[in-house]
Amino acid sequence: MKKIVSFWKILILVLTLFLFSSYADFSSKTTSLQEHNPFAYLPTSTTKQVIKHSYYALSYNEKYEQAEWVSYFLRSENEGVGHFKRPRFIYDPKVTTESADSDNYKKSGYDRGHLCAAADMRFSKSAYDETFFTSNISPQKHNFNDGIWKQLEEKSRYWATKYNGIYVVTGGILQKGLPTIGTEKVAIPNYFYKILFCNFQGKNKMVAFLIPSVKSKEPLYKFVVSVDSIEKMTGIDFFPQLNDVVENELERKSDYKAWAF
Numbered sequence: 001m002k003k004i005v006s007f008w009k010i011l012i013l014v015l016t017l018f019l020f021s022s023y024a025d026f027s028s029k030t031t032s033l034q035e036h037n038p039f040a041y042l043p044t045s046t047t048k049q050v051i052k053h054s055y056y057a058l059s060y061n062e063k064y065e066q067a068e069w070v071s072y073f074l075r076s077e078n079e080g081v082g083h084f085k086r087p088r089f090i091y092d093p094k095v096t097t098e099s100a101d102s103d104n105y106k107k108s109g110y111d112r113g114h115l116c117a118a119a120d121m122r123f124s125k126s127a128y129d130e131t132f133f134t135s136n137i138s139p140q141k142h143n144f145n146d147g148i149w150k151q152l153e154e155k156s157r158y159w160a161t162k163y164n165g166i167y168v169v170t171g172g173i174l175q176k177g178l179p180t181i182g183t184e185k186v187a188i189p190n191y192f193y194k195i196l197f198c199n200f201q202g203k204n205k206m207v208a209f210l211i212p213s214v215k216s217k218e219p220l221y222k223f224v225v226s227v228d229s230i231e232k233m234t235g236i237d238f239f240p241q242l243n244d245v246v247e248n249e250l251e252r253k254s255d256y257k258a259w260a261f
Contacts, residue, residue: 038073041167041197044237045069051094051135055127056116058135059236060092061174064187065100066138069171069236070115074160081122084129092135099135104182113140115170117153138172139181139188143215152194152209152220155261159196162260163205166198169238172213173230189213193230195238196259197250205258206239206250221261227251 038055045059046068056072089102089112105112115136121127130136140149160166172189179188195208210225227238228251239247 036073036165041239041241042071043069043169044240046235049096051092053130055121055130060095060099060135062097064174065184066186067115067135067171068174068234069169070136071169072116074120074156074166074168075123076161076165077157078161079123082125082128084125087129087132089132089134089137092133095135099133100182100184100186102134104184104186105139108139108181110139110181110188111142111145112137113145113149119153120157139186140213144213148211148216149192152211155220156194156196159259163198163200166196168194168196170194173233195227195230197239204246204250207256207259221256224254224256226254
């Protein structure tokens, strides 16, 4: 009789531990999903035309026929990397003023440079395909697009895997007097920026890059600047959701030592 009672006590204990473990795992995943919300840290918009797609958002600037920023959560490559057929670039159906036609880039001497890189969205075909809206591209010389800019994209994916995902905000510096391409006069930025933010092991980390849109063999850390300096150039507040003290501390620095180069 004592053996039967002991058996049932052990069984109840095992079931209790199993249920607790399952709940803890579910809670952990739920928290992770909340933290990895692609729209958790959207910048302000100078144009008031913010577009949300499934996994990234952008602020479209009709005057320059491109996004002033694209914002998204870059997942760890451990979450899966698919290999999909590259689609054609198409109009963004959500841009009320209509995004620029892809034909503006034909014979212009400029690449259709992704802002949210297609390779950053390889966890699903639908996410990958959404990066081919023309609202997500900007004119870039090939030796820049396939050079220093590609290096930064690859390094960002490395950091996303190392730090279990990072938030990315990126775009060209849009200002008066820029040269243009095509009949719709798509502006050609002289500089592109990329700002990365994450909370890893309880610590906030932020780093910003401002890179001239030309061929370069300089190491990436040479292009690290403060977020404050990019805000002054663009008129955009990049992380208004953060506590002011935290935001000010992170955005005034141009220190890259917390990031594994």
